[in-house]
Amino acid sequence: MSGHSTYVPSSAIGRWFESRLPIMGLMHSSFVAYPVPRNLNYWWTFGAILSFMLVAQIVTGIILVMHYTPHVDYAFNSIEHIMRDVNWGWMIRYAHANGASMFFVAVYIHMLRGLYYGSYKAPREVLWILGVIIYLLMMATGFMGYVLPWGQMSFWGATVITNLFSAIPLVGDAITTWLWGGYSVDNPTLNRFFSLHYLLPFMIAAVVGLHVWALHVVGQNNPAGVEVKNIERDTIPFTPYATLKDAFGLVLFLIFYSWFIFYTPNFLGHADNYIEANPLVTPAHIVPEWYYLPFYAILRAIPSKLGGVVAMFGAIAILAFLPWLDTSRVKSAAFRPVYKVFFWVFVMACLGLGYLGSQPPDGGYVIAARILTAYYFGFFIIIMPLLGLFEKTKPVPATIADAVLAKNGATASAH
Ligand code: HEM
Known part of the structure; x- marks a missing residue:
């Protein structure tokens, strides 16, 4: 995908160097012409x-x-x-x-x-x-x-x-x-x-x-x-x-x-x-620092120590499997009305877990953390695989250019 580099150094020294180590060309194709x-x-x-x-x-x-x-x-x-x-x-x-x-x-x-x-x-x-x-x-x-x-x-x-x-x-x-x-x-x-x-x-x-x-x-x-x-x-x-x-x-x-x-x-x-x-x-x-709090809440939501540790690391590891857990053929949530709702609930669940991670691990806090932990994993393991199969998605633009034109009020067919 890197852009075809049209880079030609203007000085003789630049051309001498470029023919030996084409780093300027690489920069040009990666960050200019890309x-x-x-x-x-x-x-x-x-x-x-x-x-x-x-x-x-x-x-x-x-x-x-x-x-x-x-x-x-x-x-x-x-x-x-x-x-x-x-x-x-x-x-x-x-x-x-x-x-x-x-x-x-x-x-x-x-x-x-x-x-x-x-x-x-x-x-x-x-x-x-x-x-x-x-x-x-x-x-x-x-x-x-x-x-x-x-x-x-x-x-x-x-x-x-x-x-x-x-x-x-x-x-x-x-x-x-x-x-x-x-x-x-x-x-x-x-x-x-x-x-x-x-x-x-x-x-x-x-x-x-x-x-x-x-x-x-x-x-x-x-x-x-x-x-x-x-x-x-x-x-x-x-x-x-x-x-x-x-x-x-x-x-x-x-x-x-x-x-x-x-x-x-x-x-x-x-x-x-x-x-x-x-x-x-x-x-x-x-x-812990605020950025670990959701995982800290997951750790403490599980009654057994080993279970908590496994859940905490599992909460991060599961991200690596996402490409295969999501079965939808449509990528963007802009055209996935149901996924969009579950996505925002997921964001709220993470914020909620973050809050609970900062509270003492007892009473209602633990129960709430368990519910949100279940949602966190359920989102990846149940919702994502199933939703991709059953969701009725909105029409996806055929090309990026069509998407831009549609947004600017022109119809895709105008081109
Ligand atoms: C030091 C941390 C990171 C740096 C410096 C970094 C840098 C970048 C840059 C420069 C891009 C292209 C511009 C953009 O799409 O915003 C990018 C894209 C991307 N990054 Fe990262 N990234 C970091 C961490 C992460 C993490 C933690 C994830 C996911 C777990 C991630 C996933 C992605 C993905 C999927 C893309 C492609 C996005 C797209 O094209 O839609 N990155 N990253």
């Missing part, structure tokens, strides 16, 4: 926003590491040192901490966009599965990063989550001890989490490279959910159209992000993390 469907809406700007956030997290992270000390005796104070003594340290730290949240805001929108428009369906299965791998890596990275300030929530969050592995029959305790590097969360744990927290973003970057490569092979899906049939009529060049749209989307997103950094930098955090980790004092409520 044909994108002409009907993409703003939900398609989140891939670019995510790419920006990945770079922002790596850059701010590298600066933080220059002043951070991964040792149980110094970690907490080194963060306070960054906040108070290092020039602009507070800003870099708030940008990184809130950046993690913004990264997840963007990835959830990006994933829901895929779910709504059927972007996971053939021929984009590999592209989607690479996305699920990125998401898993992001979850691991965020979790290990949160441990680094060595506050109360860092310590107790790490203790709760690593203890989950002890639910595995026979080898669970051995695995947990191995993960900790000792008999509790302690200095070796902090050290290895630091090491992995530094490494994983680069692995994410590598998988993003494959993700974008796969995207350029199969081409983008679009709101109409029909494939490109005629390059001339159905697509426009990436630059300037998509580049400018992405840039505008990114600016709006940066305003939102900056508002958190500069006006309410601790809103998404937890006050207990400003108390240094103390293995002898357990906080009243141990809650």
Whole structure:
């Protein structure tokens, strides 16, 4: 799908280099001439926003590491040192901490966009599965990063989550001890989490490279959910159209992000993390960061510990099977009136699970979490396969060009 590159370097040196390593031609065919469907809406700007956030997290992270000390005796104070003594340290730290949240805001929108428009369906299965791998890596990275300030929530969050592995029959305790590097969360744990927290973003970057490569092979899906049939009529060049749209989307997103950094930098955090980790004092409520809350609710909705762990990981793993669970021949929810309703209920169920994950695991909260967990899995295992067989879909435009013309008031037959 990569556009045919018409790139010819203007200088002799450029031509000399290009005939030896055609990297400018590759950039040109991927990000300038690359044909994108002409009907993409703003939900398609989140891939670019995510790419920006990945770079922002790596850059701010590298600066933080220059002043951070991964040792149980110094970690907490080194963060306070960054906040108070290092020039602009507070800003870099708030940008990184809130950046993690913004990264997840963007990835959830990006994933829901895929779910709504059927972007996971053939021929984009590999592209989607690479996305699920990125998401898993992001979850691991965020979790290990949160441990680094060595506050109360860092310590107790790490203790709760690593203890989950002890639910595995026979080898669970051995695995947990191995993960900790000792008999509790302690200095070796902090050290290895630091090491992995530094490494994983680069692995994410590598998988993003494959993700974008796969995207350029199969081409983008679009709101109409029909494939490109005629390059001339159905697509426009990436630059300037998509580049400018992405840039505008990114600016709006940066305003939102900056508002958190500069006006309410601790809103998404937890006050207990400003108390240094103390293995002898357990906080009243141990809650993970907001982006894990729906999964935390699923974990606690299941009465058995092992069952909860399986359900929690299953809730993520099931995403990888989506291309085969959805039996509908129509991709976009715009033409699937019944799916659309179930989709929005699914979004509400995820938000509901998120709320329940922040509440104590008792009484009505657990019952509600069980109902929503059942819906979460039912959506993928029952609704998606069956709906595809029985739903009466609306007429799908024959081509992307037709979809655009229909939207502009012209009838498809006018062309
Ligand atoms: C660091 C995280 C990620 C980055 C940087 C990233 C980047 C991108 C980019 C640049 C695009 C093309 C522009 C767009 O469609 O928005 C894209 C498309 C796509 N991504 Fe991601 N992505 C990330 C995570 C994910 C995740 C977690 C999933 C799903 C689980 C996912 C699934 C998809 C799919 C299905 C498409 C094709 C969408 C379409 O053409 O309709 N991505 N991604």
